[in-house]
Amino acid sequence: MAKPVADAEIDVDTSASLPQRVTAEIFGTFLLVGGVIGTALFSSPNTGLLGVALAVGLAVLAGAYAVGHISGGHFNPAVTLGAAASGRFAWKDTPYYIVGQIIGGALATTVLFVIASNGPSGMLAGFQADGFASNGYGDHSPGGFGLISVIVTEVVLTAVFLYVILGVTDRRSATGFAPLAIGLTLTLLHLVAIPVSNASFNPARSIATAIYGGGDALLQLWVFIVAPIVGALIAGFTYSALFDSKKSA
Incomplete structure (x- = not known):
């Protein structure tokens, strides 16, 4: 997600059509979900928690530099809603972005499903017995954390993530470093949240894994749609009042 052209938007290319921007979101979300879930499924026995956290940061970094200049590089319905709440993204385009992000995530886990189905016996x-890297609470939390712990984690850390995004894409921030800051922040937040909830912060990611994660993953999915959205909206609606010197004045 690069430096915004103006304070009103998170670096959306106004010369690109809406279908082009949605396609960029599909691609970026595919890259993000495929990178983090592919690492969690195939590589985590060797790389551990750190490997998964680094994978999501690298995926966001690559996606932001590849197509962020076209769509703004959201790759996450919570980011899109938070950006709209802050006045930095058009509400009218929000449903299209969210649908594209869900499609991109579902395509990624479908590809991983096909790969695994032709893997070792x-x-x-x-x-699938382990939930296909789905998010969860209680018995489905990696560390056995309960519902309240998971909700607090997802709401608070998603809000922190949005504050970082809005801050590094602010008109006053240094240019060129936003994707790096966002990717490193997401890595850090995953190191905190993977043991608690398996780290969502992204409804598209949670939907994508729940599709193949079985009944329990689908039953618990509501938490990982609602909580990240609540956190993102909190950050979006409060960013200007908290951090914009013009508004404070």
């Missing part, structure tokens, strides 16, 4: 069954 029992691989796919094992992935």
Whole structure:
């Protein structure tokens, strides 16, 4: 997500058509979800929690530099809603972005499902038995954390993530470093949240894994749609009042 052209938007290319921008969001979300979930499924036995956290940061960084200049590089319905709440993105385009992000995430896990289905004997069954890297609470939390802990984690850390995004894309911030700051922040937040909720902050990511994660993942999915959106809206509606010197004055 690069420096905004103006204070009103998070670097959306106004010369690109809406279908082009939505396509960029599909691609970026595909890259993000495919990178983090692919690492969680195939590589985490060797790389551990740090490897998964680094994968999501690298995926966001690559996606932001690849297509962020076209669409703003949201790759996440919570980011889109938070940006709209802050006045930095058009509400009228929000549904199209969200649909594109959900499609991109679902395509990514579908590709991973196909790969696993042709992998070693029992691989796919094992992935599905473990929830296909879905988010969860209680027995489905990696660390056994309860619902309240998971909700607090997802709301607070998503809000922190949005504050960082809005800050590094602010008209006053240094140019050129936004994707790096956003990717590193997401890595940090995943290091905190993976043991708690398996780290969502992104409804598209949670929907994408729940599709193949089984009934329990689908039953608990509502938390990972609602909580990140609440956190993002809190940040979006309060950013200007808290951090914009013109508004404060």
